[in-house]
Amino acid sequence: MANDRPNQGQGIGLKAVADELGLSQSTVSRALRNHPSIPAATRERVAQAAKRMGYAPNARARGLAIGRTEAIGLVFPLERLRLVQTNFVDVLSGISDVVTERGYNLLLSPFRDDEASVLRRLATSRMVDGLIITRPLVHDPRIRLLADTGIPFVVHGRSDVDIPYSYVDVDNFEIFRRLAELLLDYGHTRIAALNSYRRFRYAAARAAGYRAAMDSRRQPVDPDLVLETAMTEEDGVACAARLLSLPEPPTAIICGSIFLAKGVYRAAAEAGLQIGRDLSVVAHDDQLRGISAADFVPALTATQLSVEMAGRRLAEILIDRIEGKLGDDPVGEVSRPDLILRESVGRR
Amino acid sequence: MANDRPNQGQGIGLKAVADELGLSQSTVSRALRNHPSIPAATRERVAQAAKRMGYAPNARARGLAIGRTEAIGLVFPLERLRLVQTNFVDVLSGISDVVTERGYNLLLSPFRDDEASVLRRLATSRMVDGLIITRPLVHDPRIRLLADTGIPFVVHGRSDVDIPYSYVDVDNFEIFRRLAELLLDYGHTRIAALNSYRRFRYAAARAAGYRAAMDSRRQPVDPDLVLETAMTEEDGVACAARLLSLPEPPTAIICGSIFLAKGVYRAAAEAGLQIGRDLSVVAHDDQLRGISAADFVPALTATQLSVEMAGRRLAEILIDRIEGKLGDDPVGEVSRPDLILRESVGRR
DNA sequence: TTGAAAGCGCTAACAA
DNA sequence: TTGTTAGCGCTTTCAA
Numbered sequence: 001m002a003n004d005r006p007n008q009g010q011g012i013g014l015k016a017v018a019d020e021l022g023l024s025q026s027t028v029s030r031a032l033r034n035h036p037s038i039p040a041a042t043r044e045r046v047a048q049a050a051k052r053m054g055y056a057p058n059a060r061a062r063g064l065a066i067g068r069t070e071a072i073g074l075v076f077p078l079e080r081l082r083l084v085q086t087n088f089v090d091v092l093s094g095i096s097d098v099v100t101e102r103g104y105n106l107l108l109s110p111f112r113d114d115e116a117s118v119l120r121r122l123a124t125s126r127m128v129d130g131l132i133i134t135r136p137l138v139h140d141p142r143i144r145l146l147a148d149t150g151i152p153f154v155v156h157g158r159s160d161v162d163i164p165y166s167y168v169d170v171d172n173f174e175i176f177r178r179l180a181e182l183l184l185d186y187g188h189t190r191i192a193a194l195n196s197y198r199r200f201r202y203a204a205a206r207a208a209g210y211r212a213a214m215d216s217r218r219q220p221v222d223p224d225l226v227l228e229t230a231m232t233e234e235d236g237v238a239c240a241a242r243l244l245s246l247p248e249p250p251t252a253i254i255c256g257s258i259f260l261a262k263g264v265y266r267a268a269a270e271a272g273l274q275i276g277r278d279l280s281v282v283a284h285d286d287q288l289r290g291i292s293a294a295d296f297v298p299a300l301t302a303t304q305l306s307v308e309m310a311g312r313r314l315a316e317i318l319i320d321r322i323e324g325k326l327g328d329d330p331v332g333e334v335s336r337p338d339l340i341l342r343e344s345v346g347r348r
Numbered sequence: 349m350a351n352d353r354p355n356q357g358q359g360i361g362l363k364a365v366a367d368e369l370g371l372s373q374s375t376v377s378r379a380l381r382n383h384p385s386i387p388a389a390t391r392e393r394v395a396q397a398a399k400r401m402g403y404a405p406n407a408r409a410r411g412l413a414i415g416r417t418e419a420i421g422l423v424f425p426l427e428r429l430r431l432v433q434t435n436f437v438d439v440l441s442g443i444s445d446v447v448t449e450r451g452y453n454l455l456l457s458p459f460r461d462d463e464a465s466v467l468r469r470l471a472t473s474r475m476v477d478g479l480i481i482t483r484p485l486v487h488d489p490r491i492r493l494l495a496d497t498g499i500p501f502v503v504h505g506r507s508d509v510d511i512p513y514s515y516v517d518v519d520n521f522e523i524f525r526r527l528a529e530l531l532l533d534y535g536h537t538r539i540a541a542l543n544s545y546r547r548f549r550y551a552a553a554r555a556a557g558y559r560a561a562m563d564s565r566r567q568p569v570d571p572d573l574v575l576e577t578a579m580t581e582e583d584g585v586a587c588a589a590r591l592l593s594l595p596e597p598p599t600a601i602i603c604g605s606i607f608l609a610k611g612v613y614r615a616a617a618e619a620g621l622q623i624g625r626d627l628s629v630v631a632h633d634d635q636l637r638g639i640s641a642a643d644f645v646p647a648l649t650a651t652q653l654s655v656e657m658a659g660r661r662l663a664e665i666l667i668d669r670i671e672g673k674l675g676d677d678p679v680g681e682v683s684r685p686d687l688i689l690r691e692s693v694g695r696r
Numbered sequence: 697t698t699g700a701a702a703g704c705g706c707t708a709a710c711a712a
Numbered sequence: 713t714t715g716t717t718a719g720c721g722c723t724t725t726c727a728a
Contacts, residue, residue, distance in 0.1 A: 126406050361722085374699065
């Protein structure tokens with residue numbers, strides 16, 4: 001025997017219900033899942049008995065039989081959960097919503113350093129039906145890894161790899177391009193950019209967008225004004241302080257996140273500069289819960305795009321794919337940001 | 349046939365490895381799991397082949413065979429993830445840590461309203477080996493529900509039910525008692541308490557602790573000074589404003605959370621009151637990431653106890669229980685808080 | 697030390 | 713409309 005406690009020691013299984021009613025397991029199984037071949041009368045009897053006896057299907061056995069678990073996985077660095085200033089919880093919130101709506105479960109797999117092995121294990125063990133990965137690098141090895149296992153997956157963001165894959169992304173090039181052009185329109189030329197680390201594809205795209213805007217106006221790009229940093233308030237303070245102490249400081253700053261912008265506001269206040277008059281600030285806003293560009297004083301001009309909505313789309317696409325509701329071709333969605341003009345920008 | 353793509357369409361299974369080596373499935377299975385009956389030589393050969401062929405065990409099948417999944421579940425209201433001011437993420441972080449260390453997976457099941465059915469489904473479907481539940485009510489029906497299914501579970505907090513269960517809790521009675529006594533020691537008698545909703549066991553315990561302290565000093569409890577509220581900064585502002593506009597306002601306020609305290613600080617500032625001189629404030633501090641009682645101005649006197657550590661213990665106890673490392677008797681752990689004196693309290 | 701075979705609880709093809 | 717039967721991929725007993 002494989003197990004000394006049949007049926008996990010508890011359960012009323014299909015067998016018990018079938019015996020009780022003098023039916024076969026398969027009839028009971030079909031009745032419970034509303035198979036058309038089962039007449040209403042039988043279906044009713046079975047439903048009654050199942051309920052009375054407290055029958056609950058065993059997900060492990062069902063998963064093995066149908067080849068699906070009805071769960072999707074999300075692998076992420078433990079750190080991101082700990083971070084206070086992160087959009088991770090908002091993405092997760094969007095994913096959770098859809099997962100609930102569609103009757104799936106969400107398997108969270110945190111990792112400390114070796115993401116690849118966690119991903120591989122999850123994918124090949126068929127513990128989940130599909131996976132979501134986030135924050136891809138410019139050339140992200142995870143995509144090939146997952147494609148090779150054959151498991152359905154969706155990427156939050158894009159990566160420059162030569163295999164097709166599904167993704168949900170925002171137009172990061174456009175985000176920084178528009179923010180830079182806005183500032184150029186207002187007469188600024190010494191425009192600083194606080195960007196994330198360029199190994200991440202989204203940051204690389206933003207850097208390119210910034211450069212494109214500057215190039216199109218024949219403005220030189222001063223490398224001292226382009227900083228790579230984490231997206232937190234503290235880093236915003238530090239970067240701004242550094243920029244403002246330059247011999248020829250910027251008159252405007254583009255921030256990759258709203259947290260960064262908050263830090264810049266603080267640094268400006270300390271330096272006695274008034275935002276919108278002495279220093280212009282713009283940012284990209286993920287529309288996170290609990291912090292709003294409109295509530296900044298003065299209100300912050302920003303591109304905006306809900307990252308929670310992105311979470312929703314990620315889960316929707318993944319589940320559709322798992323259920324075969326999408327063709328075999330990968331789908332990609334790129335949202336373009338709205339630019340909301342508020343009071344943090346002034347003429348130079 | 350049950351499935352038109354045997355082995356999920358991909359996988360190198362035990363069978364393939366066995367055939368390759370001219371061994372039986374069972375030998376390969378045992379070799380891979382270091383069964384003592386397998387000689388080192390064979391074990392080695394098998395390990396090589398498995399690696400070379402890219403064998404990965406199918407978790408669904410394994411789970412079915414051994415009756416375990418090596419995953420634990422956490423059911424929580426979708427809302428809590430969305431909340432900015434919540435200790436949920438910190439608890440989750442502690443749980444994640446341990447889950448990773450022990451090689452388990454964490455299944456997050458968000459729900460919108462019908463928690464009971466989500467719990468029951470998770471428990472009876474044997475999708476996970478054990479469950480953690482949080483924020484129990486004074487009489488929490490979930491405990492009986494889970495106990496009836498027979499699944500191992502641990503509660504973050506206690507509940508007054510007459511069945512044994514495992515829990516990790518803090519001494520909430522003691523927390524409010526000590527905070528109140530401290531204020532009484534400083535000569536305060538009009539002491540307000542901002543507590544959570546008393547249907548939650550922890551809030552009920554805190555209310556009792558407050559009352560016990562007052563009673564022991566023969567101080568009457570003014571119902572106007574005891575407020576039930578959510579634990580956010582906004583609510584802190586609102587409650588404090590209300591208390592300060594009383595005909596006979598309190599001279600000291602006990603806050604159930606550090607967020608609440610933050611709001612009280614704000615309201616005091618608006619009212620032109622100086623914390624520590626015109627108004628004394630104390631709080632309980634869950635030691636959340638990103639907000640520290642020591643950083644308040646003036647620094648906040650508080651009881652403290654790491655809620656992340658509680659998360660760790662919850663997972664440790666649950667997994668030990670699943671693996672049979674604990675006896676059959678439930679275990680309960682109650683931590684007592686440290687009281688850290690800072691500058692937010694003054695003599696009346 | 698190894699293999700054959702049964703079984704975990706469920707689904708589904710096929711036959712009746 | 714229902715039952716029989718053969719899996720899903722793995723573990724484990726039992727026998728060799």
